[in-house]
Amino acid sequence: MSQHKILIVDDEENILRALRRLFIETDYVVSVETSPKRALKLLEKEKFSLIISDQKMPEMTGIEMLKIAKKIQPDAIRIVLSGYAEVGIIISAINEGEIYKFITKPWDDDNMLLEVKKALEYYELKTEKEALMKRIEEQNKQLKRFNEELEKKVEEKTRELKLAYSEKVLLTEQLKEKVEELKGRDIILQHLLSIHSLDETLKVTLKVINNILKIKKAVIYIKDYKDNFLEAKSGIGTDEEPKKSGKIELNNEDNDIVKVFKSGKIIKNDEDNYLLQPIKKDQKSLGVIEIVSNEKITEGFIEKLSGFTSLAAIAINDSIINENLPEIQSKIEEILGEI
Known part of the structure; x- marks a missing residue:
């Protein structure tokens, strides 16, 4: 995918300078505007992957501008910068689908970079899904034309045409499986867009894994960062609550789950129906998923599972950040108090 372009809109020059500095070491192409109206004109000329807008601006609010921006570039991801007093308004806009997320002022630089990365990953996923859907539509048209030709030439080229037909059907099935996988990932991503507890997100993730991979049992273990242990946080197909x-x-x-967490490598049994796989974010282990499958666990199975658990890792990582926010805010207040 080509280099991502980000448009940042804020009537305060110092905010724009700060955000430019923040993204200077990234691969993103950043454009800035102090006027929402000029920003909308720019959107009519250039394509952007992400639009970040301040909420309070003289010409119009950030939400008002992003509603118009959505009509101009519906595929662009939209983020609002806002103070705590406007949280209710912003959450309403999120639930209505007008914006992807809001980030409070003042922001944490690391969190800002993380949220922008997540937004662009979601943009890439949507783009990939749309491309696959178009490809499937074209494949179906080709398959229809092929069937018409097959009926005319069945007597003279039965063997040749049946072989080609089988190959096309196989390709279509593979594409359908990929679309189902992307739909499952989209379900988890849509869940991440609104406000939910970590337990709820893990349950949604396990439900998607069960629906797509047809597993017998799954349990997600997460590291407790205050104490030195792994805890069974959520499960599906188990006889009892995971926490018990x-x-x-x-x-x-000696525990295999601990081995997987520390090494970051999977463990499978000899029958290939049991799997322990690390849940990682940026190569850092955050937990482990335990799978008991009804069928043989293949490389394709592991690849699909990794796609789902990478999204679960986002939720787990966010949960860790949120748990540490009070401590971070306290440190900020201490620093400000010393100034």
Whole structure:
């Protein structure tokens, strides 16, 4: 995919300078505007992957501008910068589908970079899904034409045409499977767009995994960062609530779940129906998913599972950040108090 272009709109020059500095070491192409009206004119000329707008501006609010921007470039992801006093208005706009997310002022630089990265990943996923849907539509048209030709030439080229037909059907099935996988990932992403607890997000993730991969059982273990253990946080197909299975001490080197968490490598049994796979974000282990499958676990199975767990990792990572926010805010207040 080509280099991502980001448009930032804020009537305060110092905010624009700060955001330019923040993204200077990234691969993003950043454009800035102090006027929402000029920004909308720019959107009519240039294509952007992401639009970030301040909420309070003289000409119009950020939400008002982004509603118009959506009509001009519906595929662009939209983020609002806002103060805490406007949270209710922004959440309403999120639920109505006008914006992807809001980020409060003042922002945390690391969190801002993370949210922008997530937004662009979602943009790429949507683009990939749309391309696949177009490809399937074209394949179906080709298949229809092929069937018409097959009926005319069945007597003289039966063997040749049946072979070609089988290849096309196989390709179509593979594409359908890919679309189902993308639909599952989209369900999880849509869930991440609104405000939910980590438990709710993990349950949605496991439900999608079960629907797509047809598993027998799955349990997600997450590291407790205050204590040195892994906890069974959510499960599906289990006889009892996951939390009743207890906690696994991270110093238990003989435990396979601990081995997977620390090494970042999967473990499968000899029958290929049991799998332990790390849940990682930026190569950092955040947890482990345990899978018992009704069928043989293939490389394709593992690849699909990785796609789903990478989204779960976003939610887990966000949960860790949110847990640490009070401490971060307290440190900021201490620093400000010393100034």
